[in-house]
Amino acid sequence: MLGQDVCHSAPEWATVVALTRADGDLTRPEEAQAALHGPRPHIIIHCAAYTDVDGATRHPERAQAGNVTATANVCRAASELGARLLYVSTDYVFDGTADAPYTESATPSPLNAYGQSKLAGEQEVAATEGHLIVRTQWLYGPGRRNFVEAILEAARSGSALRVVENERGCPTYTPDLALGIWRLLETDAMGVVHLTNQGACSRLELAQTALQEAGLEDVKLTGIASEEWDSPTRRPLNAVLGSERLEEIGLDPLRNWRSAVSEYVAVLRRRWASE
16 A cells, blocks of 8 residues: 555656565565565665554464564665665554653554564664664555545445544555655655654544545444454554654654545545446
């Protein structure tokens, strides 16, 4: 999802080579090396990840392979090539117990196997010269089925909806995040940067906003506690990301999440109209 938007939004100065699984298995050192050494990039934007949160809980070895082993192999190739490396990470490196947003200086403390694997990936990247770690959260966008689209598709089918109301975060639109990533790469920033659409909400508020934008606000929507959701994974409840580095770097924050949701729902409505 994010990788597609990174490709679509590349600036004129960037010649993008988009690698897929068909180009090599990043968990295998020799395949990662061959895939990355071929184009000899100056910059590597590492969007590949194992992102199935419940799958990571059930099969932590898969998260370890996809988020740690693969990342270590990418880091090795970046070092050999002298390439700048940008790694996309997550709010799940935090436990979500704080009363205020987590900034870049906050100490990670993941609750689950997915967060643990992404933090271990960060630690691999942190040993790479000139690295950037971009933490973000609650991604949605046109490249893949996501929370916003799932809510609206269920509503259009007439289903009553149950949505968690005690998890808070910053919904982030992948086209906006992709542009933010390219703007970051046009600076000499290094280290950790938090990058999300501005403002925070609960998953229930996000669902309500999407339904209103789609003209589906009459659909029955019930808020539930995170513990009531059928999942084996313990999730951070208040892992809102904030940034103290964007101003320092000289970059404007991404737009407010409500504006981004409105734009995305308009995209979906045009797609539905053409079906």
